[in-house]
Amino acid sequence: MITLPFLILFPAAVAALLLLVASDSWRRLIVKAGALIIGIASLYLLFITPEAGPEFFPVAFEPLTGLMFLAEMVIAAFLIYLGIKYKKYLAIFLVLAQAALLVYFETTAAAGVHTVPNLFIDQFSLIMALIIGIIGSLICVYALGYMSTYQEHHPDVRDRRRTFFFLMFFFLSAMFGVVFSNYLPWVFFFWELTTLCSFLLIGYSGTGEAVNNAFLALNMNLLGGLAFAGALLYLAFVSPGGQLLEISTLIQSGHVVALVPAVLIAFAGITKAALMPFSAWLVGAMVAPTPVSALLHSSTMVKAGVYIIVRFAPVLTGTMEGLIIGLVGGFTFLLASAIAISQSNAKKVLAYSTIANLGLIVACAGVGTYKLVWAAILLIIFHAIAKSLLFLCVGTVEHRIGSKDIEDMTGLIVRMPKVAVMMFIGIAGMFLAPFGMLISKWAAIEAFIEAQFGLIFVAILAFGGSITVLFWSKWMGKIISVCPVATKVENGIPREKWIALSFLTAMTVFICLAFPVISSHLIEPFVLSVYGQTARLSQDNITIMAMMLFLLMIMPFSMLWYRKSTKVVPPYMAGRPTTPDMHFLGSMGVQRQVNLGNYYFEEVFGEKRLFMAGTALCFGLILLMGTLTAGVAL
Amino acid sequence: MILLENALLFIILAPFIGGLVAGIDRKLTARMQGRVGPPLLQPFYDVGKLLQKEQIVVTPSQHFYILSYLVFIVVSGALFFAGGDLLLVIFAFTLAHIFLVLGAYSSYSPYSFIGAERELIQIIAYEPMIILSAVGMYLVTKSFFVWEIMGSSLPLILYLPGVFLGFLMVLTIKLRKSPFDLSTSHHAHQEIVKGVTTEFSGPMLARVEIAHWYENVFLLGFIYLFFAWSPPVAILAIIIVYLLEILVDNTFSRATWKFTLKSSWIIAGMMGLVNLGVLYYLSAVVPV
Numbered sequence: 023m024i025t026l027p028f029l030i031l032f033p034a035a036v037a038a039l040l041l042l043v044a045s046d047s048w049r050r051l052i053v054k055a056g057a058l059i060i061g062i063a064s065l066y067l068l069f070i071t072p073e074a075g076p077e078f079f080p081v082a083f084e085p086l087t088g089l090m091f092l093a094e095m096v097i098a099a100f101l102i103y104l105g106i107k108y109k110k111y112l113a114i115f116l117v118l119a120q121a122a123l124l125v126y127f128e129t130t131a132a133a134g135v136h137t138v139p140n141l142f143i144d145q146f147s148l149i150m151a152l153i154i155g156i157i158g159s160l161i162c163v164y165a166l167g168y169m170s171t172y173q174e175h176h177p178d179v180r181d182r183r184r185t186f187f188f189l190m191f192f193f194l195s196a197m198f199g200v201v202f203s204n205y206l207p208w209v210f211f212f213w214e215l216t217t218l219c220s221f222l223l224i225g226y227s228g229t230g231e232a233v234n235n236a237f238l239a240l241n242m243n244l245l246g247g248l249a250f251a252g253a254l255l256y257l258a259f260v261s262p263g264g265q266l267l268e269i270s271t272l273i274q275s276g277h278v279v280a281l282v283p284a285v286l287i288a289f290a291g292i293t294k295a296a297l298m299p300f301s302a303w304l305v306g307a308m309v310a311p312t313p314v315s316a317l318l319h320s321s322t323m324v325k326a327g328v329y330i331i332v333r334f335a336p337v338l339t340g341t342m343e344g345l346i347i348g349l350v351g352g353f354t355f356l357l358a359s360a361i362a363i364s365q366s367n368a369k370k371v372l373a374y375s376t377i378a379n380l381g382l383i384v385a386c387a388g389v390g391t392y393k394l395v396w397a398a399i400l401l402i403i404f405h406a407i408a409k410s411l412l413f414l415c416v417g418t419v420e421h422r423i424g425s426k427d428i429e430d431m432t433g434l435i436v437r438m439p440k441v442a443v444m445m446f447i448g449i450a451g452m453f454l455a456p457f458g459m460l461i462s463k464w465a466a467i468e469a470f471i472e473a474q475f476g477l478i479f480v481a482i483l484a485f486g487g488s489i490t491v492l493f494w495s496k497w498m499g500k501i502i503s504v505c506p507v508a509t510k511v512e513n514g515i516p517r518e519k520w521i522a523l524s525f526l527t528a529m530t531v532f533i534c535l536a537f538p539v540i541s542s543h544l545i546e547p548f549v550l551s552v553y554g555q556t557a558r559l560s561q562d563n564i565t566i567m568a569m570m571l572f573l574l575m576i577m578p579f580s581m582l583w584y585r586k587s588t589k590v591v592p593p594y595m596a597g598r599p600t601t602p603d604m605h606f607l608g609s610m611g612v613q614r615q616v617n618l619g620n621y622y623f624e625e626v627f628g629e630k631r632l633f634m635a636g637t638a639l640c641f642g643l644i645l646l647m648g649t650l651t652a653g654v655a656l
Numbered sequence: 657m658i659l660l661e662n663a664l665l666f667i668i669l670a671p672f673i674g675g676l677v678a679g680i681d682r683k684l685t686a687r688m689q690g691r692v693g694p695p696l697l698q699p700f701y702d703v704g705k706l707l708q709k710e711q712i713v714v715t716p717s718q719h720f721y722i723l724s725y726l727v728f729i730v731v732s733g734a735l736f737f738a739g740g741d742l743l744l745v746i747f748a749f750t751l752a753h754i755f756l757v758l759g760a761y762s763s764y765s766p767y768s769f770i771g772a773e774r775e776l777i778q779i780i781a782y783e784p785m786i787i788l789s790a791v792g793m794y795l796v797t798k799s800f801f802v803w804e805i806m807g808s809s810l811p812l813i814l815y816l817p818g819v820f821l822g823f824l825m826v827l828t829i830k831l832r833k834s835p836f837d838l839s840t841s842h843h844a845h846q847e848i849v850k851g852v853t854t855e856f857s858g859p860m861l862a863r864v865e866i867a868h869w870y871e872n873v874f875l876l877g878f879i880y881l882f883f884a885w886s887p888p889v890a891i892l893a894i895i896i897v898y899l900l901e902i903l904v905d906n907t908f909s910r911a912t913w914k915f916t917l918k919s920s921w922i923i924a925g926m927m928g929l930v931n932l933g934v935l936y937y938l939s940a941v942v943p944v
Contacts, residue, residue, distance in 0.1 A: 503764045593855055595766070
C-alpha cells in the first residue's frame with residue numbers, strides 16, 4: 023500500500039519546498055494545499071485499514087537503514103555544533119553517548135540482523151494518523167495567520183518563517199513515521215527526529231530564554247532517547263536475528279524477554295510525554311509561538327510518548343514495573359492538575375493540564391488492562407482535539423488583546439464573542455459531562471476498580487478530577503463574565519485562523535456525538551485484537567449522554583425567548599453610587615474601579631512546592647523501576 | 657433497566673417534598689432559636705411570590721445559565737431515581753452546579769463573583785467523597801447502576817460505615833448548612849451578602865430555589881441507598897440525618913474555605929479511603 027510511505031514522505035517534501043519558497047503568497051498556497059492533501063490522505067486510511075489486526079508492508083529497500091544511520095550521525099554532529107555554540111555541554115555529552123550506542127548497535131550488535139523492516143497499520147496507528155494528519159495540518163494552516171502577526175508584533179525576532187514551516191511539516195512526517203513503523207530502529211529514528219524538530223521550534227525566537235528552554239527539552243528527550251537506544255541494544259543481544267526488533271513480535275513474546283525493553287522504551291515515552299519529573303521541558307516549551315505549543319501538546323511529540331507506552335501496555339500489564347509507570351502517571355495527573363489551579367497564564371494552565379492528562383493516559387496504559395487501554399485511546403483522541411482548539415484560541419486572543427493571562431480575559435464574551443464561545447466549548451470539552459474527556463475519565467474509574475491495586479488510582483481520579491473542575495471553571499467564569507467596560511475587538515483575525523478554529527470547534531462537538539461509532543469501529547477492534555476482549559459503555563449510558571448533549575445544544579436557544587422583555591440593572595454594589603463603567607467611591611474618598619480577580623491559592627497549590635513533591639515522588643518511583651528492571655535484565 | 661415512571665414521579669413530586677422539607681427545616685430551626693417560626697408552607701409562599709415579581713437581570717445570559725442549572729439538576733435527579741449509572745448522575749450533578757457558578761460569574765458583580773469562587777471550592781471539597789461513595793457501593797454490590805444497588809439485599813451501611821460518615825460530612829456542604837455555607841446561606845445576610853445568588857432575583861431566584869429542592873430530595877435519596885435493604889430503617893435514617901444536619905446548622909459558626917476544603921478532604925481520605933481500602937483488601941482475600 024502506497025499511502026503509508028506517502029504520508030511519511032509527502033509532508034517532508036512539502037517541508038523541503040517550503041524551505042525554498044520565500045514569497046509569502048506561495049507559502050500560503052503550498053501550506054494550504056499540503057495540509058489539505060495530508061488531511062485527505064489520512065482520511066483515506068479509514069477506508070483501507072483492515073477490520074481486525076495489523077497489516078504489514080515490508081519495505082525492501084536495502085540502503086534505507088544505512089541512510090537513516092547516516093542521517094542520525096549528521097543530526098548528532100549538528101546538535102554537537104549547536105551545543106558548542108551555546109555552551110551546553112550536557113547536551114553534547116548526551117548526544118555523544120547516544121551516538122556511541124548507535125554506532126555500536128549498527129556496527130556490532132545488529133550485524134546479524136536480517137529482517138526486512140516493515141511499515142504497518144492497525145486501528146491504533148490509524149487513530150494516531152488521523153490526529154496527526156487532520157489536527158496537525160489544521161495547526162499548520164492556523165500558523166500561517168499567526169506567524170505573520172507574530173513577526174509584526176516581534177520585530178526583534180528574525181523572520182525565519184521558511185525554517186518554521188519547514189519544521190512544522192517535517193514534524194508531521196516524523197510523527198507519521200513513528201506511528202507507522204513496526205521496526206524499532208526506525209521508530210527510534212523518527213523518534214529522534216521529533217526531538218530535533220521540537221528542539222528547533224522551541225528555540226525559534228532565539229532569545230536567551232527560548233534557547234535555554236530548547237536545550238532543556240533536548241536534554242530530557244535525549245535522556246529518553248538513550249534509554250530507547252539501550253532497548254535496541256538489549257533486543258539485538260537477545261535476538262541476534264533481529265526478529266524481536268519488530269513491535270508486533272515483541273509485544274507477543276511475553277514478559278520474560280519483552281519486559282526490559284518495554285520498560286526502557288516506556289521510560290523514553292515518559293520523558294517525551296513530559297511526566298514528572300520531566301514535566302519542566304513542556305512547561306518551558308511555551309516560550310515558542312503558540313502554534314508550536316498547539317502542535318507539541320495535541321497531535322505530535324507528547325502523543326508519540328503516550329502512543330509508544332499504550333503500544334507496550336500488553337507487556338506492562340500485571341507487572342510491578344507497569345504498576346510503577348502507572349503510578350508515575352497517576353501522581354503526575356494529580357499534582358499537575360493541582361499546580362494548574364495556581365497558574366494565571368493561560369498557556370501555562372494548558373501546559374499543566376496537558377501534563378496531567380498525559381499522566382492519566384500513562385496511568386491507564388501502565389496498569390494496562392483491556393478496559394484501561396480502551397479508556398487511554400479515548401483520552402488521546404479527545405485530548406488532542408480539545409487541547410489544540412484551546413491553544414489556538416489562546417493564540418488568537420493573545421494577538422488581539424496582547425496578553426495570554428487569564429485575568430486579562432475578563433469579559434471575553436463581550437470583546438471577542440465568537441472566539442470566547444469556541445474557547446468555552448474547548449474548556450467544556452476538557453472536563454464537563456457529556457463531553458469527551460469526562461467520558462474517558464469515567465471509563466477509567468470503572469476500569470481501575472477492577473484492576474490490581476486499582477483503588478489507589480480511583481482515589482487519584484476522584485481527587486484529581488475534581489481539582490480539574492476548579493481550574494477550568496474559574497477560567498470559564500472569567501471569559502463569560504459580562505463586563506460593562508469591555509469593547510469589541512474581534513476584527514482583523516486572519517481567515518486561516520478562523521478556518522482552523524471553526525473546524526476544531528465543530529470537531530470537539532461532533533466527536534462527542536460520534537464517539538460510540540469511533541469506539542465500535544476503531545478502538546474496540548484494536549483492543550479486541552490485542553487482548554481478545556474489549557470494553558464499551560453500556561447502551562443506556564450512551565443514549566442518556568446523547569440526550570444530555572442534545573439538551574446542552576438546545577439550551578442556548580432559551581436566550582431567544584428571554585431576550586425581549588427583561589429589565590437590565592447594574593450589579594449590587596452594597597448601595598455605593600456606581601458609575602456605568604463600574605467606578606465607585608471607596609472608603610477614604612478614593613474613586614476606584616471594580617476589578618474582579620480569580621483565586622489562585624498560591625500557598626496551597628503553589629507550583630514550586632507541588633513540583634518539588636512531584637519530582638521527588640516520581641523520581642523515586644522511576645529509580646525503583648530502574649532497579650527492578652536491572653534485576654530482571656541481569 | 658431504566659425506570660422512566662420513577663423519573664417522572666421524581667420530576668413531579670420532588671418539588672413538593674423538597675419544599676415541605678425546607679418548611680420543616682425552617683420551623684425546627686426557629687424552635688431551636690427560641691422563635692415561633694414561619695408556617696410550614698412558607699417556602700411555597702416565598703417561591704410563589706418570587707414567581708410573580710418582575711424579572712430584572714444584570715445580564716440576560718443569566719437566564720440561560722440558571723435555566724440550565726435547573727434542567728440539569730432535574731436531569732441528574734431523574735436519572736438517579738430512574739436507576740441510572742451513579743457516576744453519570746454525579747457528573748450531571750456537577751455539570752448543573754457549574755452552570756450555577758457560571759450564572760454567578762456572568763454578572764460581573766463582586767459579591768456573586770466571590771460566591772462563585774467559594775462555590776467552586778465547595779465543589780472540589782465534596783466531589784471526591786461523593787465519587788468515593790459511589791465506588792464504595794460498587795465494591796459491595798458490583799454495580800454502578802442505582803437500580804441494582806437498590807435491589808441488593810446486603811446492608812450497605814454495615815460495609816460502608818466510614819464512607820457513610822464521609823458522605824454525611826459533605827452532605828452538610830451540599831445542603832448549604834453551617835459551618836459549610838460559604839458560598840450562600842439559608843440564613844440572613846452573610847459577609848458576602850447572598851454570595852452566589854446575589855444577582856438572581858424574582859422568577860430566576862425562584863428557579864434556583866426549586867432546583868435546590870430537587871437537589872435536596874436527590875441527596876436524601878442518596879442516603880436511602882446506604883439503607884436500601886430495609887425501607888423503614890432507611891426512612892428513619894433519613895429523618896435522623898436531616899435532624900442532625902439542622903442541629904449542626906444551628907450549633908456551628910461558619911468555617912473558612914481552607915478549613916472546609918482541608919477537613920472534607922481529610923475526612924474523605926481517612927473515613928472513605930480507609931473504609932474502601934479494607935473492603936478492597938477483603939474482597940481480594942475472601943471473594944464475596
